[in-house]
Amino acid sequence: MGAVARPFIFAWHFLTTIPLSRVHHEPTAPELATSMAWYPVVGLLIGGSLAIADLVLHTGFDPLVVNALLIALLVLLTRGLHQDGLADTLDGLAGGGTVSERLSIMRDPHIGALGATGLFLSLILRYVGLMALPQELRLPALCCMPAVGRWAMVTSAWVSPYARKEGGLAAPFLTHLSWRHVVLATLVVAVGLGVGFGVVSSFVVMMGGAFVVLMGWWGCRSWFGGITGDTLGATNETVEILFLLFVPLLLRLS
Secondary structure: OOOOHHHHHHHHHHHOOOOOOOOOOOOOHHHHHHHHHOHHHHHHHHHHHHHHHHHHHOOOOOHHHHHHHHHHHHHHHOOOHHHHHHHHHHHHHHHOOOHHHHHHHHOOOOOOHHHHHHHHHHHHHHHHHHHHOOHHHHHHHHHHHHHHHHHHHHHHHHHOOEOOOOOOOOHHHHOOOOHHHHHHHHHHHHHHHHHHHOHHHHHHHHHHHHHHHHHHHHHHHHHHOOEOHHHHHHHHHHHHHHHHHHHHHHHHHO
């Protein structure tokens, strides 16, 4: 497997449930960091799958049913990885009075009341966002939504310190993450948004995304002492939902 193909496959296997290679490859820390540069590419492929499914499902189902099926497909494709991170992050915020308590709660596999409520509300907001999308924006929004969310993960990982001193799931990915990986991820998202919405609209959307990332950076530093794998998942969920809800408004302003 080539030097370029390996990081892409690691990114694909981490972010989706679809195997590309049956051979077990032990990634190095630099390869894991490089794989994050491929996250938006994987996001575009996931988004493309959603767009194709949307076209096919609309031939036989009511739009209300189609939106629910698209959300179910997204969760299945990504094995609920980011939804789990959102729920754990909310549980940590709800149950911990200190940074160490919040981090400890987030490692508990059981979901709490706020985590369950936040997960439920996130699915409702995602559904409402799909319902409210203007038809002319639907396909480009479906294609770009997962890419924008995963770009936000990469950017957040680069600008924030890792919270757990003892290490964790996200630590090997972040050890060698550099600005070059962030630039590559940003270029991929910019091209995808530019093709789907135009250059000016692409810039407006990315500025909005950068603002959300900065807010997330401040929150993670204040509440958790940095980022974790769970907060990165929560970042993805938050950015995807805000993208669906606000992209029609942002595009009208541009």
